Amino acid sequence: xxxxAALLLCACGGGESADPTPAQSPTPDPTPAPxxxxxxxxxxxxxxxxxxxxxxxxxxxxxxxHVRVDDYYWxxxxxxxxxxxxLGAENAYTSAAMAHxxxxxxxxxxxxxxxxxxxxxxxxxxxxxxxxARRYVEGGEYPLYVRQKGGADGPEQVxxxxxxxxxxxxxxxxxxxxxxxxxxxxxxxxDHVGRRxxxxxxxxxxxxxxxxxxxxx
Numbered sequence: 001x002x003x004x005a006a007l008l009l010c011a012c013g014g015g016e017s018a019d020p021t022p023a024q025s026p027t028p029d030p031t032p033a034p035x036x037x038x039x040x041x042x043x044x045x046x047x048x049x050x051x052x053x054x055x056x057x058x059x060x061x062x063x064x065x066h067v068r069v070d071d072y073y074w075x076x077x078x079x080x081x082x083x084x085x086x087l088g089a090e091n092a093y094t095s096a097a098m099a100h101x102x103x104x105x106x107x108x109x110x111x112x113x114x115x116x117x118x119x120x121x122x123x124x125x126x127x128x129x130x131x132x133a134r135r136y137v138e139g140g141e142y143p144l145y146v147r148q149k150g151g152a153d154g155p156e157q158v159x160x161x162x163x164x165x166x167x168x169x170x171x172x173x174x175x176x177x178x179x180x181x182x183x184x185x186x187x188x189x190x191d192h193v194g195r196r197x198x199x200x201x202x203x204x205x206x207x208x209x210x211x212x213x214x215x216x217x
Contacts, residue, residue, distance in 0.1 A: 047096050051089035078195075124152070128183070134176070142166050145177050145188070159186045159203065179205070 058073035075083050098105070121135035130147040131154070137144065142162025148154040159177045166172035169192045177188035186205055189198030200215040 048089075048093055050093055051086060053086060124148075128179075130179075137163070142172060142174070145174075157205070157208075159205075160188055165190065177203075185211070 053072055053075070055071045056074050057069050057071055059067055059069055060073070061067045074080075075086075077083055118138040119136055122133050124131040124133040126132075130149050131151055132145075132147045134143045134145055136142075140163045142165070144158055144162060145160040146156050146158050148156050159179075160174060162172070162174055165174060171192060171194040173191040173194070175189040175198060177186040179186050184205060186203045187200055189200050191198050197217050199217055202211040202213060203209070204211055
């Protein structure tokens with residue numbers, strides 16, 4: 001009997017009387033929602049002709065004998081005037097075709113970069129009495145490679161300032177510097193063309209000055 005009573009109470013909403021009035025659906029708002037502002041897509045007639053790369057079959061034979069044909073192997077020569085002209089045409093076509101999204105691109109870029117911690121830093125690691133880390137400064141695009149003697153309270157020494165080193169280059173990437181066993185020289189690689197072809201530079205740590213000698217590419 002107690003079980004039956006409990007089940008009856010649950011069915012009736014915990015003992016309270018059920019409201020016999022059926023639930024009413026909310027009255028729909030007759031005002032239509034404002035349409036999202038859209039920039040019209042330019043008709044194809046307004047776009048420059050899409051560039052078409054010429055086909056020049058080139059056979060590539062693997063050591064095990066397999067042969068494949070690359071129709072666009074000629075684009076491998078990045079210094080070729082023909083390649084540069086073609087890439088310029090590709091960029092021009094893309095810019096024209098995507099021009100109607102320029103405001104959206106700016107919005108997305110601002111939102112994405114706004115979520116990035118501008119003065120972020122890596123977790124430091126200890127080596128031979130120094131704590132090494134990579135950190136960024138607000139407004140800077142490239143990292144600073146630094147170290148501190150003895151720990152976080154020690155004076156900071158900047159081994160490589162990526163922002164300073166990048167000046168004057170259209171492209172810049174640096175590898176983490178390595179310090180010589182006598183703690184006299186730091187060496188690191190820099191790529192200025194975007195092909196992972198690095199030149200090695202040297203810095204005198206005692207005087208905090210760059211050395212004249214380099215190992216090119």
